Each structure stands twice: as structure tokens, then as C-alpha cells.
Amino acid sequence: MNKLSPLTTAIAACCLLVALPARAQDAPPPGIVVHGEAQKSVAPDTARIEAGVSNFAKSARAAAEATNLAMGKVLLELKNAGVDAKDIQTSQISLQPQYADRPGPSEITGYVAKNIVSVRVRDIAAVAGILDRLMVAGANEVRGISFMVSDASKLLDEARTEAVADARRKAEIYARAAGLTLGAPLSIAEDSAPGVMPMRKMAADFAAGAQVAPGEQTLNVSVTVNWAIKAQ
Incomplete structure (x- = not known):
């Protein structure tokens, strides 16, 4: 079995030390990651x-x-x-x-x-x-x-804006508690397709003279935001 010479070993060690900072640069910058949520209730049409x-x-x-x-x-x-x-x-x-x-x-x-x-x-x-x-x-x-709800896109867009605002509010609380200053968002991801929560009330009597109560539907949006931390 061939043995590495002391010079070869030293060169390999230097190459490893030089490569480490490059890997560290690939890692995402530290931040505050929080979830934001928002809901919009609307009568179905x-x-x-x-x-x-x-x-x-x-x-x-x-x-x-x-x-x-x-x-x-x-x-x-x-x-x-x-x-x-x-x-x-x-x-x-x-x-x-x-x-x-x-x-x-x-x-x-x-x-x-x-x-x-x-x-x-x-x-x-x-x-x-x-x-x-x-x-x-x-x-x-x-x-x-x-x-x-036949066209919920406008309400969902409003809920998205409010969900990001909710994420900012939470991140600012964490930043103040840790003595940090919150920066701009590094990434924003919608956690899943916006959903419609079950109706709060619905009733139907299928006898003659049926009575129905459409109630309300709730549109739900959830986002995950990674906020940067400003340098002190």
C-alpha cells in the first residue's frame, strides 16, 4: 500500500482548508423564519x-x-x-x-x-x-x-397580503426579544394551495318547503417567510 509523503499530506490539508469557506458561502444567511396566516370569511354565491x-x-x-x-x-x-x-x-x-x-x-x-x-x-x-x-x-x-364562492381570487390576494403582514409582526416580536433588527424578507413561500375551510353553518330540510342556510365560507392562506437580520 502506497503511503502519502509529508509534502503531499500538507498540500491536501491546505486544499481542504481553502474549500471550507466556499461551502460556508453556499449556506443561506441567518434569519428569522416564521409562519403567517390570514383568513377571509365570505357568504357563498x-x-x-x-x-x-x-x-x-x-x-x-x-x-x-x-x-x-x-x-x-x-x-x-x-x-x-x-x-x-x-x-x-x-x-x-x-x-x-x-x-x-x-x-x-x-x-x-x-x-x-x-x-x-x-x-x-x-x-x-x-x-x-x-x-x-x-x-x-x-x-x-x-x-x-x-x-x-365562484370567484375567490380577489379575497385570496387580500389574505396573502395580510398573511405576510402577520409574518412580519411575529418576526418583529422575536427580533425585539433577541435584541436584533429585522431586515427584508429573504424568501416567501405559500405553504400550500389556499384552502376553503368548512362552512360554519349549513342546514337543509329536504321535505316540502325546504329551508337552507348557506352560512359563510372561510378562505385560508398560510405563508412561511425568512426575514433577514440587519447588521448591528
């Missing part, structure tokens, strides 16, 4: 209703025909209610056998056909009326209502 028709019959054909006939009436009622065709989308069509609930070999007792649509309602005030019309027309499955 759009609703989505999941509703449709379900029928049981002894034969698959009878179940499908009954459901198709009833669904035709439901779609016509939506049209009469002023809902645009582009705001109605089929979300489920199914035809499933039903089995006897007793021990022994499986026996098909009939079939259940379903046709469910997703209806976008662009006028919150019209939701209760459309629900009533759906049920009168023959919709016997109302799976629920969801509310949303």
Missing part, C-alpha cells in the same frame, strides 16, 4: 345540488324505464326553473340487482336503477325553490347541497 331518481322493480328493464321517465320530468322542471343546461351534469347512473336477505343461495328479488345529477345554482336565493320543484317533479334522492 353559488350552490351545487346532488339529486335524482331511484326506482325498484322486479325486472331490470322496468326499473330503468321508470327511472328514465321520472328523470325526464326532473330535467324538464329544472329547465322550467331557469337552470341552464350547462349547469346540469349527470353524476351517477346505475342499475344494481337486489338480493333476498335470508340464508341460503343468493336470490335476486329485483333491481334498483338510479340517475343522479349535479345541479349548479348561480343564485343562492333560488336554492330552496329549486329543491321544492325537484321533489315535486319526482326526485326521491336528494344527497345534499354544497356552497361555494
Whole structure:
């Protein structure tokens, strides 16, 4: 095995010492890293209703025909209610056998056909009326209502500004406590895609004369900011 000469060893050590400052220069400058948050609450302006028709019959054909006939009436009622065709989308069509609930070999007792649509309602005030019309027309499955904000970009931008201000406030507290002076931000990162928190309240009674309460939605923004420390 070859041994390094004393001169070679000394040169290698010098090269290592010269390389260390270069690596240190690559490291990010010290700073104060904090999270900032902001929320904006707003009343939703759009609703989505999941509703449709379900029928049981002894034969698959009878179940499908009954459901198709009833669904035709439901779609016509939506049209009469002023809902645009582009705001109605089929979300489920199914035809499933039903089995006897007793021990022994499986026996098909009939079939259940379903046709469910997703209806976008662009006028919150019209939701209760459309629900009533759906049920009168023959919709016997109302799976629920969801509310949303159709254009939240402006509110989200306001929340982003407030989230950075919240991060600055926190960083200044830490800087004063440590006897430091806060500098400019070195980096700003949005922690995740801005989210919509669950509605604070929503109620629906799917009997005739349905009552709905859209409540509020909360738009949430969270950022991570690395603030520089000014030289003393």
C-alpha cells in the first residue's frame, strides 16, 4: 500500500482548508423564519345540488324505464326553473340487482336503477325553490347541497397580503426579544394551495318547503417567510 509523503499530506490539508469557506458561502444567511396566516370569511354565491331518481322493480328493464321517465320530468322542471343546461351534469347512473336477505343461495328479488345529477345554482336565493320543484317533479334522492364562492381570487390576494403582514409582526416580536433588527424578507413561500375551510353553518330540510342556510365560507392562506437580520 502506497503511503502519502509529508509534502503531499500538507498540500491536501491546505486544499481542504481553502474549500471550507466556499461551502460556508453556499449556506443561506441567518434569519428569522416564521409562519403567517390570514383568513377571509365570505357568504357563498353559488350552490351545487346532488339529486335524482331511484326506482325498484322486479325486472331490470322496468326499473330503468321508470327511472328514465321520472328523470325526464326532473330535467324538464329544472329547465322550467331557469337552470341552464350547462349547469346540469349527470353524476351517477346505475342499475344494481337486489338480493333476498335470508340464508341460503343468493336470490335476486329485483333491481334498483338510479340517475343522479349535479345541479349548479348561480343564485343562492333560488336554492330552496329549486329543491321544492325537484321533489315535486319526482326526485326521491336528494344527497345534499354544497356552497361555494365562484370567484375567490380577489379575497385570496387580500389574505396573502395580510398573511405576510402577520409574518412580519411575529418576526418583529422575536427580533425585539433577541435584541436584533429585522431586515427584508429573504424568501416567501405559500405553504400550500389556499384552502376553503368548512362552512360554519349549513342546514337543509329536504321535505316540502325546504329551508337552507348557506352560512359563510372561510378562505385560508398560510405563508412561511425568512426575514433577514440587519447588521448591528
